[in-house]
Amino acid sequence: MTHSDDLRTGPFSILLIHPKPLIQERFGQSLRAEGYQVRVVGSGSDAIAIVRRHKIDAALLDISGSVERIPAVLTALRLELPQLPVILLAESARPETIASALHLSALTVLPAPYDIDILITLLRHTLTSRPMEVRSEKTEQRPHEHREAAGPQSFGDDR
Secondary structure (H helix, E strand, O other), rough: HHHHHOOOOOOOEEEEEEEOHHHHHHHHHHHHHOOOOEEEOOOHHHHHHHHHHHOOEEEEEOOOOOOOOOHHHHHHHHHHOOOOEEEEHHHHHHHHHHHHHOOOOOOOEEEEOHHHHHHHHHHHHHHHHOOOOHHHOOOOOOOOOOOOOOOOOOEOOOO
C-alpha cells in the first residue's frame, strides 16, 4: 500500500526544486514509486510559477545556491502558500543559509548524501498529519492569486 492509498482524494503533490538533473531524476523516480505526484523545476522562479498554477502539498528545496536566493524563494513560496511544508536539501549549504531558511519556517534540513527513505518518511508523516483544510486546492483563494507552482538509497554524493 502506498501512502496515496491513505488519502481518498488522490496522491499528494510534491514540488522538487533542484538544479541537478541527476537528483531531479532519482528523487522523481523514488517519489513517484511511493505514489506521489512530482513536479520538478531547476530554479526558484520556476517553482513560484508552478505553485501559482498547481496544487502543491510539499516542496523540496535545494539550498546549495547563493545565500540571498534561498530566503527570496522561501518568502515567495510563503506568500503563495503560507502553510506549505518545505524540506531543505543541503548538499553543500553554508550554516548561515540553513539558519536563514529555518528562520523562514522551513520544516527541516536533509543533508547530503540524501537518504531517500528518511525523506519519504518525513513527507509521509508531514502530509498525513496535517489537517485536510490546510491542503491547498487551485480553487482556494491564495494571497497574490491574481498573479498567475532494499536498504536506504542515498543521492547527492556524486559530485
